[in-house]
Amino acid sequence: xxxxxxxxxxxxxxxxxxxxxxxxxxxxxxxxxxxxxxxxxxxxxxxxxxxxxxxxxxxxxxxxxxxxxxxxxxxxxxxxxxxxxxxxxxxxxxxxxxxxxxxxxxxxxxxxxxxxxxxxxxxxxxxxxxxxxxxxxxxxxxxxxxxxxxxxxxxxxxxxxxxxxxxxxxxxxxxxxxxxxxxxxxxxxxxxxxxxxxxxxxxxxxxxxxxxxxxxxxxxxxxxxxxxxxxxxxxxxxxxxxxxxxxxxxxxxxxxxxxxxxxxxxxxxxxxxxxxxxxxxxxxxxxxxxxxxxxxxxxxxxxxxxxxxxxxxxxxxxxxxxxxxxxxxxxxxxxxxxxxxxxxxxxxxxxxxxxxxxxxxxxxxxxxxxxxxxxxxxxxxxxxxxxxxxxxxxxxxxxxxxxxxxxxxxxxxxxxxxxxxxxxxxxxxxxxxxxxxxxxxxxxxxxxxxxxxxxxxxxxxxxxxxxxxxxxxxxxxxxxxxxxxxxxxxxxxxxxxxxxxxxxxxxxxxxxxxxxxxxxxxxxxxxxxxx
Amino acid sequence: xxxxxxxxxxxxxxxxxxxxxxxxxxxxxxxxxxxxxxxxxxxxxxxxxxxxxxxxxxxxxxxxxxxxxxxxxxxxxxxxxxxxxxxxxxxxxxxxxxxxxxxxxxxxxxxxxxxxxxxxxxxxxxxxxxxxxxxxxxxxxxxxxxxxxxxxxxxxxxxxxxxxxxxxxxxxxxxxxxxxxxxxxxxxxxxxxxxxxxxxxxxxxxxxxxxxxxxxxxxxxxxxxxxxxxxxxxxxxxxxxxxxxxxxxxxxxxxxxxxxxxxxxxxxxxxxxxxxxxxxxxxxxxxxxxxxxxxxxxxxxxxxxx
Numbered sequence: 039x040x041x042x043x044x045x046x047x048x049x050x051x052x053x054x055x056x057x058x059x060x061x062x063x064x065x066x067x068x069x070x071x072x073x074x075x076x077x078x079x080x081x082x083x084x085x086x087x088x089x090x091x092x093x094x095x096x097x098x099x100x101x102x103x104x105x106x107x108x109x110x111x112x113x114x115x116x117x118x119x120x121x122x123x124x125x126x127x128x129x130x131x132x133x134x135x136x137x138x139x140x141x142x143x144x145x146x147x148x149x150x151x152x153x154x155x156x157x158x159x160x161x162x163x164x165x166x167x168x169x170x171x172x173x174x175x176x177x178x179x180x181x182x183x184x185x186x187x188x189x190x191x192x193x194x195x196x197x198x199x200x201x202x203x204x205x206x207x208x209x210x211x212x213x214x215x216x217x218x219x220x221x222x223x224x225x226x227x228x229x230x231x232x233x234x235x236x237x238x239x240x241x242x243x244x245x246x247x248x249x250x251x252x253x254x255x256x257x258x259x260x261x262x263x264x265x266x267x268x269x270x271x272x273x274x275x276x277x278x279x280x281x282x283x284x285x286x287x288x289x290x291x292x293x294x295x296x297x298x299x300x301x302x303x304x305x306x307x308x309x310x311x312x313x314x315x316x317x318x319x320x321x322x323x324x325x326x327x328x329x330x331x332x333x334x335x336x337x338x339x340x341x342x343x344x345x346x347x348x349x350x351x352x353x354x355x356x357x358x359x360x361x362x363x364x365x366x367x368x369x370x371x372x373x374x375x376x377x378x379x380x381x382x383x384x385x386x387x388x389x390x391x392x393x394x395x396x397x398x399x400x401x402x403x404x405x406x407x408x409x410x411x412x413x414x415x416x417x418x419x420x421x422x423x424x425x426x427x428x429x430x431x432x433x434x435x436x437x438x439x440x441x442x443x444x445x446x447x448x449x450x451x452x453x454x455x456x457x458x459x460x461x462x463x464x465x466x467x468x469x470x471x472x473x474x475x476x477x478x479x480x481x482x483x484x485x486x487x488x489x490x491x492x493x494x495x496x497x498x499x500x501x502x503x504x505x506x507x508x509x510x511x512x513x514x515x516x517x518x519x520x521x522x523x524x525x526x527x528x529x530x531x532x533x534x535x536x537x538x539x540x541x542x543x544x545x546x547x548x549x550x551x552x553x554x555x556x557x558x559x560x561x562x563x564x565x566x567x568x569x
Numbered sequence: 570x571x572x573x574x575x576x577x578x579x580x581x582x583x584x585x586x587x588x589x590x591x592x593x594x595x596x597x598x599x600x601x602x603x604x605x606x607x608x609x610x611x612x613x614x615x616x617x618x619x620x621x622x623x624x625x626x627x628x629x630x631x632x633x634x635x636x637x638x639x640x641x642x643x644x645x646x647x648x649x650x651x652x653x654x655x656x657x658x659x660x661x662x663x664x665x666x667x668x669x670x671x672x673x674x675x676x677x678x679x680x681x682x683x684x685x686x687x688x689x690x691x692x693x694x695x696x697x698x699x700x701x702x703x704x705x706x707x708x709x710x711x712x713x714x715x716x717x718x719x720x721x722x723x724x725x726x727x728x729x730x731x732x733x734x735x736x737x738x739x740x741x742x743x744x745x746x747x748x749x750x751x752x753x754x755x756x757x758x759x760x761x762x763x764x765x766x767x768x769x770x771x772x773x774x775x776x777x778x779x780x781x782x783x784x785x786x787x788x789x790x791x792x793x794x795x796x797x798x799x800x801x802x803x804x805x806x807x808x809x810x811x812x813x814x815x816x817x818x819x820x821x822x823x824x825x826x827x828x829x830x831x832x833x834x835x836x837x838x839x840x841x842x843x844x845x846x847x848x849x850x851x852x853x854x855x856x857x858x859x860x861x862x863x864x865x866x867x868x869x870x871x872x873x874x875x
Contacts, residue, residue, distance in 0.1 A: 413697065451697035469694050473844070478817075496817045518816035531835075534818050 059123050059190045061171045063218050067285050074549030076122040079168050079213040080428060081505075081546070084348035085282040087430035089547045092509035093554035094569065099511060099523050099533045102567045105555060106144030108137075109563040116559035119168045119213065119428070119503060119544030121176075127548075127557065128171065128190070129564060130213075133164035134180045136188055141550040144566060148193030158182050159460045160209035161229045167280070168213030168544070170221060172241050177221045179210035185223055185239055197244040201225065206459050207232045213280045217290060217321045220247055224277030228295040228341060231463035234275035236292055236317070238324060248324025252277060252294045252312050260311035269306040272457045274298030275313045279343035279426045284359070287376060289318045289327055291348070291361055295341040300420075301409040301452050302337075302465025309334040314342040316363065318378060328378030333367050334400065337408050338391070338450060339420045339468070340366040345428045347438065349485045353381060362485045364429060364440040366422025369395060370488035384488030386481060387423035387444040391416050409450035409466050419448030419476075420468040421499065428503035428544055430512070431485065435526045438485040439512050443499035446476030480504065480514050482529060492529035503544030505556070513556060515541025521558045521565065537565055642709030645702050650710075653692070658713035660763035662777050663693065667713040668760070680707045690793070719764045721866045723859075728867025731860050736852065741825065744871060750827050751811065752849065753795065760872035767868050771861055774847035797843040798822050802836055811848065 061077055069075075069082040073090040081087040094102065110116070114132045120139075121128040126147060127139040136150040154164065164181040171177070175196060176188045183202040188195055201223060202208035207230025215222045220238045228234070234252035239245065252275040254260040264270040274297050281292030297306055297313040314333035317326055332342045342365055349360045353372075361375035368389035372381040380399030392401035407416050421443060429440035448468040455465040478496035483489065502515030511532070512524040521541060522534035539561015547556040557566040647656060653663030660666070673688070674680035684703050687695040696703050732738045741752035758767070769776050778795065798820065799809040808830050810822035820840065821831045825848070834840070852861060 453697065453699055467695065467697055469697060472692060475844075497815055516817045520817050522818070531818075536818075 058174060059126070059171075060174055061123060061190075062173060063216070066172070066216065074122075075124065076120065076546040076548055077171060078121075079119055079170070079215065079280045079544075080282060080345060080347075083217075083283040083285060084431075085345045085428065086347065086433075087428055087503060087505050087544070088432055088507070089505065090508045091547050091549065091554050092507065094507065094511060094547070094556065095509045096511065096525055096532055098569060101569050102523070102533055102535075102556075103569070104535070105566045105568040107563055107565050108139050108144045108146070110135075112562070114163060114562060115165065115540055115542055116562060116564070117165045117167050117211075117501065117542045118559050118564075120546050120557055120559070120564065121169050121171050122546060122548040122557075123171060123190070125548075125550045127564070128169055128176055129559070130166035130169055130178055132166055132181075134166075134178075134182075136169065136176060136178055136193065138190075138193060139564065141548065141555065141566075144564075150188050150193045150195065152180065152184075152186065152195075152198075154180065154182050155204070158204045158209055159207055159230060159462075160211070160226060161462075162211075165211050165542075167211055170214040170216040172216035172221065175241065177214045177216065177241070179212060179214055179223055181209050181211065183208050183210050183225065185210075185214065185221065185244070187221075187241075187244060199239060199244045199246070201237055202227075202232075204460075206230075207461070207463075212278050215280050215283065215290065216241065217283050220321060222281070222290060222292075222321060224280065224292060226276050226278035228274040228276035228278065228298060229300060229339075229462055229464050230460065231272035231274065231298050231457045232276065233271060233273060234277055234295060236277045236319065236324075238321065250317070250319055250324045250326065252317070254311065263308035263311045265305065265307045267305055272298060272463060273306065273310065273313070274300070274463075275310075276341070277343070278341075279345060279428075282346055282348050283321065284348055284375060287359070288320065288322070289375070290321045291346040291375065292317055292319065293341070293343040293346055293363070295343050296336050296339045299455050299457075299463050299465030300337070300339040301450055301467065302455060303335065303408075304465075306335075310336070314340060314367075316342060316346045316361065316373070316378075318375070330371075330373055330378045330380065330399070332363070332365050332369070332371060332399075336367075337452075338367075338416060339464075340418075340422050341426075342366065343426060344424055347429060347431050347485075348375060349431055349438070351436070351486050353486055360485065362431075362438060364424045364438070364442065364481075364483065366418070366424055367391070367401070368418050368423035369401070370483055371399060372486060372488060373399075382486075382488060386440075386483055386488060386490050387442050388417045388446070389423065390447075409452035409468075411452060413449040413451050413469070415447050415449050415471065417445075417447045418443065419446050419470070420450070421446070425499070425501065427501045427542070430504040430506040432506040432508075432512075432526055434508055434510065435482075435506075436484070437482045437491060437526065439480055439482055439504045439506055439514075439526075441500050441502060441504060441514065442479050442481045442493070443476055444479055444493075445474075446499070447471050447474060478517070480512065480524060480529070482512075482526075494524055494529045494531065501542035502558070505545040505547060507547065513545040513547075513558070515543070515545065515558055515560065517541065519560065521545070521560060521567075535565075535567070537561065539563070638705050639709065639712070641702075642705035642712075645698065645706045646709050649696060649698060650706065655763050655766075657716065658710065659719060659765070660761060661766045664761040665763060666710050667716045667718075669714045671710075671714075672760075677707060677711070680710060684710075719869070721764055721862065721869055723862035723864070723866030725863070725866040725870040727860075728863035728865065728870075731856065731864050732867055735860070736856065736864060741849070751823060751825050753793075755868065755871055757873055758871050759869040762868075764865060764869060767865055768861070770849075771856075771864065772851055772853040774849040774851060775845065778845060778847045795847070797846055797848045799839075799841045799843065800832065800837050801839040802832065803838045805838075808832075809848075812842070 125141045134152040138147040208227040236250045238247040253273040276295035297310040314336045315331040361373045371383045383395045391407040452466040478499035479493040481493045482491045505513040510526045537560035543559025545558045658666030739748035741749045796812040810824035814821040
């Protein structure tokens with residue numbers, strides 16, 4: 039009797055220990071060996087959003103059909119890129135809801151809900167763009183600026199730390215980045231006179247590990263680029279899009295946002311470091327290794343938070359470790375990610391503010407392109423030639439795919455504005471040009487030169503991320519609700535499906551019981567497709 | 570009153586000769602009056618916009634209004650508002666503001682909100698002015714309400730007959746539920762538009778058409794911008810009409826009979842958009858000056874006072 043009781047118990051314990059979700063750092067680092075899953079925001083640490091899965095091909099993609107739809111019970115658009123681990127999808131719904139969804143049926147397995155105050159002054163609604171997973175825990179940033187750790191198996195909260203005071207204009211929408219034993223998080227609020235930073239927390243305990251201020255304080259290098267007044271205290275420079283990581287160099291790369299007030303530079307003479315830059319940070323210490331500023335002294339709200347994608351490719355016949363970014367300011371930049379050295383850059387959409395880039399990549403400004411009281415027409419408009427949605431890189435085609443906006447101008451206005459905590463602090467605004475129809479496009483760019491190889495036009499700009507596969511497909515979504523597929527080499531449309539909701543999420547592909555699925559957040563839910 | 574006369578709003582006397590001299594005869598390919606009626610689309614603003622706080626009336630501005638402020642309010646109005654609403658708020662592309670009560674702004678707070686935030690899905694933008702200036706403009710707009718209404722020498726009853734018969738206007742336009750749906754509804758056009766704007770719409774419909782299409786910004790949304798589209802299918806069939814929807818992979822148009830046609834863009838051999846043009850013919854030569862004046866009087870009478 040004793041024996042009979044003890045043996046099944048031992049079997050049960052060992053089975054459950056094996057079956058529980060575990061995603062150690064090494065598994066994320068080696069994501070390429072684990073193509074059935076989607077373990078980090080950008081698909082891998084390099085931000086490629088590339089999948090080796092090849093069951094879906096240009097030849098059979100016309101047969102792609104909806105497999106299931108998960109609909110939220112809450113209103114408001116989704117912007118999430120799901121994580122997928124061993125057949126289960128993990129999504130962040132708005133506001134502050136985490137749901138585990140069965141990948142085979144679309145049915146919810148657990149649901150974490152957390153109350154949110156109603157007075158968070160974020161610019162653009164309580165959206166959330168995704169989660170991080172590390173070990174057996176999920177991590178999510180909340181709109182009211184908490185970092186929450188949730189047991190991935192049960193959906194129960196383990197810890198909850200306050201990252202910033204939302205009453206001062208901070209908010210959080212980006213997915214955290216799990217690196218080794220730390221969770222790295224960025225903050226939003228670049229229109230609210232915050233002082234930007236990047237933060238790291240111990241993954242086990244939630245203890246604060248380090249903070250890198252994106253606006254240097256008195257005595258720190260770069261502080262002198264903000265003039266002699268107090269502008270640095272309310273200078274913005276948010277870190278609102280998830281960065282990337284190079285395990286070999288042990289560097290985290292993170293884009294930074296606009297300086298504040300966005301359109302009125304009266305109080306902030308100088309280059310305004312580290313606004314509109316990419317920073318390379320040691321994830322163990324939080325120390326800055328190098329920075330590169332794309333747009334010194336920005337006055338058009340052209341954040342440089344776009345994902346810095348890590349590409350290994352040859353330049354002049356020599357293999358180089360590159361960091362490439364399609365920037366909101368309409369230029370594509372190729373940097374050396376070891377040193378931060380500028381290699382080349384080129385406009386990828388219509389722009390009228392610079393005659394080009396100099397040898398170090400600094401823009402050569404054209405006259406009279408700054409905001410004024412009467413208004414100044416500039417290409418691109420404030421949303422930029424590209425905004426936050428993640429691009430993709432396909433090592434097979436050697437192309438970088440980005441959701442761009444082209445033929446897009448706005449009139450920029452400069453106005454007076456006094457800072458007050460938690461309120462808009464933009465010092466102006468931008469207005470659309472009547473009679474103009476700017477268009478959206480997926481653009482395929484050679485990441486070593488910035489040359490646009492092809493573009494597929496969309497009716498309006500889109501905030502959907504892009505997914506590309508080894509089988510030669512590019513998946514993208516449109517603001518007008520289409521989820522669609524292009525040939526990765528030619529840009530020819532191969533398939534589309536009208537989802538009925540604006541698409542601002544990130545497509546992911548994964549395996550369930552050996553079968554390939556692709557999922558996209560559209561409107562207020564998640565739609566999953568298979569052959 | 571003096572302001573109105575000084576700027577030439579005795580239209581019946583002046584405008585016809587000016588416009589008929591300027592406008593060459595146009596082919597009449599459809600008998601319909603096509604007037605860019607002010608868009609009354611209600612829709613939820615997309616929250617990807619960066620919203621501005623509505624301006625609240627401040628005690629200092631309310632107490633301190635004087636002639637200098639009034640003059641500044643007038644100058645700001647002429648700079649920021651007059652292009653659409655007319656130099657005296659008489660109406661143009663934007664609705665008439667020179668009326669005692671404004672349909673969308675019954676109190677000061679709602680007027681300040683509209684000026685500071687704009688009206689989603691219309692061409693009424695957010696004001697790009699300091700907050701104190703917005704208050705001055707709002708006060709000036711309120712002062713316009715005491716101006717007398719424009720008058721016309723035409724006969725509205727005769728105009729109604731021309732509208733229904735020789736003008737053929739009802740084929741495309743609707744008034745209180747009667748008429749076609751191809752063009753904008755005219756039920757309240759007399760309340761919304763100035764006489765000069767209505768006159769120009771009849772004799773030069775292309776002069777002012779809404780075309781600020783954007784599916785997601787605070788501009789005129791489809792189908793209210795009435796963009797005229799001509800297309801040919803791969804099978805060689807030709808269609809024309811106003812665009813009621815367009816997206817990345819499809820387009821839908823409403824033809825002059827009111828029928829809606831839907832196309833996948835992959836089915837089309839040609840797609841042409843007549844930006845800046847109206848499908849409405851000019852009536853500069855098909856109606857006499859007297860008939861145009863009568864029609865103007867009828868259109869101006871289309872108003873429901875609130």
